[in-house]
Amino acid sequence: MIKKISFAIILLLAVAGIYYRDLISYGWMQASGQVKMLLNVVDVDDVMQDPTFPDSLKARIRLIEEIKQFGVDSLGLTPSENYTTFYDQHEKPLIWLITASPRYEIKPYKWSFPIIGEFPYKGFFDSTRAVTEEKELIKKGLDTDIGDVSAWSTLGYLKDPILSSMLKRKEGSLANLILHELTHGTLFVKNDLELNENLASFVGDQGAIRFLKQKYGLESPELRTYEYSKKYNDAYSKHMLRGIARLDSLYDSFGPDQKPDVRKDKLKNNMILSILNDTDTLLSGKRTFTNKNRWPDNKLPNNAYFISYQTYKSRQNIFLNEFENKFGGNFKRYLAYLKEKYPSL
Numbered sequence: 001m002i003k004k005i006s007f008a009i010i011l012l013l014a015v016a017g018i019y020y021r022d023l024i025s026y027g028w029m030q031a032s033g034q035v036k037m038l039l040n041v042v043d044v045d046d047v048m049q050d051p052t053f054p055d056s057l058k059a060r061i062r063l064i065e066e067i068k069q070f071g072v073d074s075l076g077l078t079p080s081e082n083y084t085t086f087y088d089q090h091e092k093p094l095i096w097l098i099t100a101s102p103r104y105e106i107k108p109y110k111w112s113f114p115i116i117g118e119f120p121y122k123g124f125f126d127s128t129r130a131v132t133e134e135k136e137l138i139k140k141g142l143d144t145d146i147g148d149v150s151a152w153s154t155l156g157y158l159k160d161p162i163l164s165s166m167l168k169r170k171e172g173s174l175a176n177l178i179l180h181e182l183t184h185g186t187l188f189v190k191n192d193l194e195l196n197e198n199l200a201s202f203v204g205d206q207g208a209i210r211f212l213k214q215k216y217g218l219e220s221p222e223l224r225t226y227e228y229s230k231k232y233n234d235a236y237s238k239h240m241l242r243g244i245a246r247l248d249s250l251y252d253s254f255g256p257d258q259k260p261d262v263r264k265d266k267l268k269n270n271m272i273l274s275i276l277n278d279t280d281t282l283l284s285g286k287r288t289f290t291n292k293n294r295w296p297d298n299k300l301p302n303n304a305y306f307i308s309y310q311t312y313k314s315r316q317n318i319f320l321n322e323f324e325n326k327f328g329g330n331f332k333r334y335l336a337y338l339k340e341k342y343p344s345l
């Protein structure tokens with residue numbers, strides 16, 4: 001009987017291994033990449049005492065420590081051991097992210113992972129594997145977008161290090177990034193990444209402004225620089241969301257068929273080009289953006305490009321109205337309310 005049970009278990013594991021081989025292979029690759037990075041991190045305390053590290057780098061690390069403490073004390077973010085180690089990327093990207101969408105629909109293609117649920121993107125430490133995955137998605141008829149990212153969160157499962165690329169950011173951008181990622185460690189709702197990323201974007205944006213005001217003052221160049229950048233980025237994001245609505249209307253007129261069609265492709269590309277061209281004068285009619293520099297060789301983005309604006313920016317007004325009108329701009333009360341309202345991992 002014991003032999004039969006043992007054989008059944010081995011057989012079950014073998015079948016599961018075959019069925020989930022791609023997921024297992026991917027998990028192993030990601031774990032290997034994460035471990036390789038963690039084996040090469042340096043404690044921040046050691047960096048600060050090492051005379052070979054420049055003072056400018058150390059000043060940026062101290063700034064991150066201030067931002068992190070501000071997030072805990074003033075915003076109510078959960079304390080963590082994140083950003084207590086440092087990893088030197090040596091000017092190389094670490095992780096590549098893929099998003100995908102149907103050819104005639106703005107809808108994120110989703111990947112499922114154990115425990116943490118569904119995601120509208122997939123990350124790779126190996127750029128070759130990322131490109132291979134993208135080619136497979138294209139074969140399925142999907143639009144794709146691929147690019148490297150500057151930070152990510154392990155949701156508290158590991159100590160996320162300070163990456164050397166972070167230290168090149170301006171003060172406001174750095175505060176936004178750190179507060180964004182720490183928000184994921186405070187609240188992360190399974191299978192609702194749009195909520196998670198929109199909330200993190202909201203906390204990062206609003207929290208960065210508060211941090212800059214507290215540290216540098218209301219008339220500081222650090223605050224003015226960030227507020228101007230935020231003004232344009234907000235305008236651009238809203239424009240992209242309006243563009244999604246325009247594309248949705250066009251695709252509705254096509255019907256449900258997703259098979260490639262020359263006429264549909266022409267209408268689609270013309271509308272995407274129109275949306276991009278309209279970004280030239282987003283701020284007060286002034287030319288602030290030139291598409292021909294952003295999209296070389298006439299290579300237009302496709303539907304996958306718009307997915308990130310759905311994921312990160314589509315609920316900003318909802319959060320802002322709730323935050324200001326129901327909680328009087330009190331971050332601690334608002335985050336406590338959200339943690340009670342949504343079950344978190």
